[in-house]
Amino acid sequence: MPTARFDALRGDLEGAYRALLAEAAPDLDPGPGPLRVRGFPGVPGHVRRASGPGWALVGDAGYFKDPLTAHGITDALRDAELLARALLGSTERTRDAALRDYQHTRDRLSADLAALTERIASYRWDLAELRELLPALSAAMRPEVEALRALDHPTDRAA
Ligand SMILES: Cc1cc2nc3c(=O)[nH]c(=O)nc-3n(C[C@H](O)[C@H](O)[C@H](O)COP(=O)(O)OP(=O)(O)OC[C@H]3O[C@@H](n4cnc5c(N)ncnc54)[C@H](O)[C@@H]3O)c2cc1C
Structure with a gap:
C-alpha cells in the first residue's frame, strides 16, 4: 500500500493486514489471531x-x-x-x-x-x-x- 495509507493504519498492524487481505483476496483466510505482523512503511531509494x-x-x-x-x-x-x-x-x-x-x-x-x-x-x-x-x-x-x-x-x- 502507499506509505500515506500505511501511516494511517500503522496503529493496528494486525487489523490493517486483515482488512487489506479481505480487500485484495477475499477468499483467503488468514486464520484466527493473533498474527505476528511487522510493518515496513518504505523509504525512498x-x-x-x-x-x-x-x-x-x-x-x-x-x-x-x-x-x-x-x-x-x-x-x-x-x-x-x-x-x-x-x-x-x-x-x-x-x-x-x-x-x-x-x-x-x-x-x-x-x-x-x-x-x-x-x-x-x-x-x-x-x-x-x-x-x-x-x-x-x-x-x-x-x-x-x-x-x-x-x-x-x-x-x-x-x-
Ligand atoms: C520487508 C522487506 C521485504 C523484502 N523482500 C525481499 C524479497 O522478497 N526478495 C529480495 O531479493 N529482497 C527482499 N528484500 C530486500 C533484501 O532483504 C535486501 O536488499 C538485502 O537483504 C540486502 O542485503 P545486504 O547484505 O546489503 O544488507 P542486510 O541484509 O541489511 O545486511 C546488513 C547487515 O549488517 C548489519 N549491520 C548494520 N550495521 C552494522 C554495524 N555497524 N556493525 C555490524 N553489523 C551491522 C545489519 O544488522 C544486517 O544484518 C526485502 C526487504 C525488506 C525490508
Whole structure:
C-alpha cells in the first residue's frame, strides 16, 4: 500500500493486514489471531558512491531500492561478487580504476531497475500502467542476468 495509507493504519498492524487481505483476496483466510505482523512503511531509494579510501559498499548500503520488486538479495550478492573480483583482480596501482569499474558496472546494472522500482513502489499508477511496468521491470533485469551468467562463463562476456 502507499506509505500515506500505511501511516494511517500503522496503529493496528494486525487489523490493517486483515482488512487489506479481505480487500485484495477475499477468499483467503488468514486464520484466527493473533498474527505476528511487522510493518515496513518504505523509504525512498538511493544510490551512494561505491568506494573511497579504505572502504567500499555492497548491497543495500550502497544502493537501496524499495523491496516491493523483491530483487535486493540478488543485487547484494552481485555487488559482493563484483567487488571481490575487482579487489582480487587488481594491484595497488590499478585498484582505484578497478573500484571505479565496480561502481560503473553496479550503476549500469541498477539504474533502470531502480527507476522502475521507485515508480512501482510509488503506487501512483493505474492497472493499465502497471501492466506495462511489470514487463519493463523484467526486461530491466535481463542485463544483470547476462552479467551474472558471464561471471561463470567469461568467454560469453566478450560476445
Ligand atoms: C520487508 C522487506 C521485504 C523484502 N523482500 C525481499 C524479497 O522478497 N526478495 C529480495 O531479493 N529482497 C527482499 N528484500 C530486500 C533484501 O532483504 C535486501 O536488499 C538485502 O537483504 C540486502 O542485503 P545486504 O547484505 O546489503 O544488507 P542486510 O541484509 O541489511 O545486511 C546488513 C547487515 O549488517 C548489519 N549491520 C548494520 N550495521 C552494522 C554495524 N555497524 N556493525 C555490524 N553489523 C551491522 C545489519 O544488522 C544486517 O544484518 C526485502 C526487504 C525488506 C525490508
